[in-house]
Amino acid sequence: MNQIDLNEKVAVITGGAQGIGLAIAERMLDSGASVSLWDRDQKLVEETARSLESRGKAEAVVVDVTDLDSVKSATEKTKTSMGSIDILVCNAGIAGPTVKVWEYPPEEWQQVIDIDLTGVFHCLHTVSPVMIEQNYGRDRQCRLGCRKRWESQCCTL
Ligand SMILES: NC(=O)c1ccc[n+]([C@@H]2O[C@H](COP(=O)([O-])OP(=O)(O)OC[C@H]3O[C@@H](n4cnc5c(N)ncnc54)[C@H](O)[C@@H]3O)[C@@H](O)[C@H]2O)c1
Secondary structure (H helix, E strand, O other): OOOOOOOOOEEEEEOOOOHHHHHHHHHHHHOOOEEEEEEOOHHHHHHHHHHHHHHOOEEEEEOOOOOHHHHHHHHHHHHHHHOOOOEEEEOOOOOOOOOOHHHOOHHHHHHHHHHHHHHHHHHHHHHHHHHHHHOOOEEEEOOHHHHHHHHHHHHOO
16 A cells, blocks of 8 residues: 555545545545544444544544535634644535436435535635645545536436
Protein backbone atom coordinates (compact mmCIF):
# COMPACT_ATOMS: atom_id res chain seq x y z
CA MET A 1 0.00 0.00 0.00
CA ASN A 2 1.23 3.55 -0.78
CA GLN A 3 2.37 5.31 2.36
CA ILE A 4 0.98 8.84 2.65
CA ASP A 5 1.88 10.81 5.75
CA LEU A 6 -1.29 12.38 7.14
CA ASN A 7 -0.04 12.62 10.72
CA GLU A 8 -1.69 15.49 12.60
CA LYS A 9 -4.12 16.14 9.72
CA VAL A 10 -7.86 16.24 10.34
CA ALA A 11 -10.11 14.93 7.57
CA VAL A 12 -13.84 15.60 7.29
CA ILE A 13 -15.59 12.95 5.22
CA THR A 14 -19.22 13.64 4.40
CA GLY A 15 -21.34 10.52 4.04
CA GLY A 16 -18.63 8.77 6.05
CA ALA A 17 -20.92 6.36 7.87
CA GLN A 18 -20.72 3.64 5.21
CA GLY A 19 -19.66 2.65 1.70
CA ILE A 20 -17.01 4.68 -0.10
CA GLY A 21 -16.89 7.31 2.66
CA LEU A 22 -16.09 4.65 5.25
CA ALA A 23 -13.36 3.16 3.02
CA ILE A 24 -11.84 6.66 2.64
CA ALA A 25 -11.98 7.14 6.42
CA GLU A 26 -10.17 3.84 7.00
CA ARG A 27 -7.46 4.79 4.51
CA MET A 28 -7.05 8.23 6.10
CA LEU A 29 -6.79 6.73 9.60
CA ASP A 30 -4.22 4.18 8.43
CA SER A 31 -2.19 7.11 7.05
CA GLY A 32 -2.22 8.86 10.42
CA ALA A 33 -5.10 11.36 10.05
CA SER A 34 -7.93 11.89 12.51
CA VAL A 35 -11.36 11.66 10.90
CA SER A 36 -14.61 13.49 11.46
CA LEU A 37 -17.42 11.52 9.87
CA TRP A 38 -20.29 13.78 8.80
CA ASP A 39 -23.49 11.93 8.05
CA ARG A 40 -27.26 12.38 8.41
CA ASP A 41 -27.74 8.81 9.70
CA GLN A 42 -27.12 9.34 13.42
CA LYS A 43 -27.24 5.70 14.55
CA LEU A 44 -25.01 4.44 11.78
CA VAL A 45 -22.43 7.23 11.94
CA GLU A 46 -22.06 6.83 15.70
CA GLU A 47 -21.63 3.05 15.35
CA THR A 48 -19.12 3.53 12.55
CA ALA A 49 -17.05 6.07 14.49
CA ARG A 50 -16.93 3.66 17.45
CA SER A 51 -15.87 0.79 15.21
CA LEU A 52 -12.93 2.86 13.91
CA GLU A 53 -11.54 3.85 17.31
CA SER A 54 -8.94 1.05 17.30
CA ARG A 55 -7.42 2.55 14.12
CA GLY A 56 -7.13 6.14 15.39
CA LYS A 57 -9.14 9.20 16.36
CA ALA A 58 -12.60 9.14 14.82
CA GLU A 59 -15.69 11.15 15.69
CA ALA A 60 -19.28 11.20 14.45
CA VAL A 61 -21.06 14.44 13.56
CA VAL A 62 -24.70 14.40 12.53
CA VAL A 63 -25.30 16.77 9.63
CA ASP A 64 -27.59 17.23 6.70
CA VAL A 65 -25.46 18.72 3.92
CA THR A 66 -28.56 20.20 2.24
CA ASP A 67 -29.02 22.51 5.25
CA LEU A 68 -26.47 25.34 5.44
CA ASP A 69 -27.02 25.93 9.17
CA SER A 70 -26.45 22.24 9.85
CA VAL A 71 -23.16 22.37 7.89
CA LYS A 72 -22.08 25.52 9.77
CA SER A 73 -22.79 23.84 13.09
CA ALA A 74 -20.88 20.66 12.03
CA THR A 75 -17.91 22.82 11.02
CA GLU A 76 -17.85 24.48 14.44
CA LYS A 77 -18.17 21.09 16.20
CA THR A 78 -15.24 19.60 14.28
CA LYS A 79 -13.07 22.70 14.70
CA THR A 80 -13.67 22.61 18.44
CA SER A 81 -13.21 18.87 18.95
CA MET A 82 -10.37 18.27 16.46
CA GLY A 83 -8.67 21.68 16.37
CA SER A 84 -8.62 22.11 12.58
CA ILE A 85 -10.02 20.87 9.27
CA ASP A 86 -7.20 20.08 6.82
CA ILE A 87 -8.94 17.76 4.37
CA LEU A 88 -12.54 17.84 3.15
CA VAL A 89 -13.96 14.91 1.20
CA CYS A 90 -17.41 15.73 -0.18
CA ASN A 91 -18.67 12.20 -0.56
CA ALA A 92 -22.28 12.31 0.74
CA GLY A 93 -24.56 11.69 -2.18
CA ILE A 94 -27.39 9.74 -3.69
CA ALA A 95 -27.66 8.33 -7.18
CA GLY A 96 -31.41 8.74 -7.60
CA PRO A 97 -33.52 6.29 -9.60
CA THR A 98 -32.21 4.78 -12.82
CA VAL A 99 -35.05 5.61 -15.19
CA LYS A 100 -35.50 7.51 -18.44
CA VAL A 101 -35.49 11.27 -18.05
CA TRP A 102 -39.20 11.60 -18.93
CA GLU A 103 -40.07 9.05 -16.23
CA TYR A 104 -37.86 10.73 -13.59
CA PRO A 105 -39.97 12.13 -10.73
CA PRO A 106 -39.07 15.87 -10.49
CA GLU A 107 -39.07 15.76 -6.69
CA GLU A 108 -36.45 12.99 -6.75
CA TRP A 109 -34.39 15.01 -9.25
CA GLN A 110 -34.55 17.95 -6.83
CA GLN A 111 -33.26 15.71 -4.02
CA VAL A 112 -30.27 14.67 -6.13
CA ILE A 113 -29.50 18.34 -6.87
CA ASP A 114 -29.95 19.34 -3.21
CA ILE A 115 -27.61 16.65 -1.86
CA ASP A 116 -25.10 16.06 -4.67
CA LEU A 117 -24.71 19.66 -5.85
CA THR A 118 -25.94 22.15 -3.24
CA GLY A 119 -24.60 19.94 -0.41
CA VAL A 120 -21.09 20.13 -1.90
CA PHE A 121 -21.43 23.91 -2.26
CA HIS A 122 -22.52 24.23 1.40
CA CYS A 123 -19.49 22.24 2.61
CA LEU A 124 -16.96 24.09 0.42
CA HIS A 125 -18.55 27.46 1.25
CA THR A 126 -18.34 26.79 5.00
CA VAL A 127 -15.09 24.85 5.35
CA SER A 128 -12.92 26.81 2.88
CA PRO A 129 -12.61 29.86 5.19
CA VAL A 130 -11.27 27.54 7.94
CA MET A 131 -8.61 26.24 5.54
CA ILE A 132 -7.76 29.75 4.28
CA GLU A 133 -7.30 30.93 7.86
CA GLN A 134 -4.96 27.97 8.53
CA ASN A 135 -3.17 28.58 5.24
CA TYR A 136 -3.63 24.84 4.47
CA GLY A 137 -6.40 22.72 3.04
CA ARG A 138 -7.27 20.07 0.47
CA ASP A 139 -10.69 19.12 -0.88
CA ARG A 140 -12.08 16.33 -3.05
CA GLN A 141 -15.54 15.60 -4.43
CA CYS A 142 -16.91 12.14 -5.24
CA ARG A 143 -19.30 12.95 -8.07
CA LEU A 144 -18.09 10.79 -10.95
CA GLY A 145 -20.71 8.05 -10.58
CA CYS A 146 -23.53 10.54 -10.82
CA ARG A 147 -22.11 12.23 -13.90
CA LYS A 148 -21.47 8.90 -15.60
CA ARG A 149 -24.98 7.73 -14.77
CA TRP A 150 -26.48 10.83 -16.36
CA GLU A 151 -24.24 10.64 -19.40
CA SER A 152 -25.25 7.02 -19.96
CA GLN A 153 -28.93 7.81 -19.47
CA CYS A 154 -28.74 10.68 -21.93
CA CYS A 155 -27.02 8.40 -24.44
CA THR A 156 -29.75 5.77 -24.21
CA LEU A 157 -32.74 8.11 -24.66
N1 LIG B 1 -21.34 3.28 -5.25
C1 LIG B 1 -20.89 3.59 -6.46
O1 LIG B 1 -20.77 2.75 -7.37
C2 LIG B 1 -20.46 5.01 -6.76
C3 LIG B 1 -19.72 5.26 -7.91
C4 LIG B 1 -19.25 6.55 -8.14
C5 LIG B 1 -19.59 7.59 -7.28
N2 LIG B 1 -20.38 7.34 -6.20
C6 LIG B 1 -20.68 8.47 -5.33
O2 LIG B 1 -19.88 8.28 -4.16
C7 LIG B 1 -20.60 8.72 -3.02
C8 LIG B 1 -20.72 7.59 -1.99
O3 LIG B 1 -21.36 6.46 -2.60
P1 LIG B 1 -21.71 5.18 -1.74
O4 LIG B 1 -22.05 4.11 -2.70
O5 LIG B 1 -20.64 4.94 -0.73
O6 LIG B 1 -23.07 5.68 -1.03
P2 LIG B 1 -23.79 5.14 0.32
O7 LIG B 1 -25.24 5.30 0.09
O8 LIG B 1 -23.24 3.83 0.74
O9 LIG B 1 -23.30 6.23 1.40
C9 LIG B 1 -23.68 7.57 1.28
C10 LIG B 1 -23.76 8.18 2.66
O10 LIG B 1 -24.15 9.54 2.49
C11 LIG B 1 -25.05 9.87 3.53
N3 LIG B 1 -25.89 10.99 3.09
C12 LIG B 1 -26.82 11.01 2.10
N4 LIG B 1 -27.43 12.19 2.05
C13 LIG B 1 -26.87 12.96 3.02
C14 LIG B 1 -27.10 14.28 3.45
N5 LIG B 1 -28.05 15.06 2.92
N6 LIG B 1 -26.33 14.76 4.46
C15 LIG B 1 -25.39 13.98 5.05
N7 LIG B 1 -25.15 12.70 4.69
C16 LIG B 1 -25.88 12.20 3.68
C17 LIG B 1 -25.88 8.61 3.75
O11 LIG B 1 -26.49 8.60 5.03
C18 LIG B 1 -24.82 7.53 3.58
O12 LIG B 1 -24.24 7.16 4.81
C19 LIG B 1 -21.97 9.22 -3.51
O13 LIG B 1 -21.89 10.63 -3.71
C20 LIG B 1 -22.14 8.50 -4.84
O14 LIG B 1 -22.96 9.22 -5.73
C21 LIG B 1 -20.80 6.07 -5.92
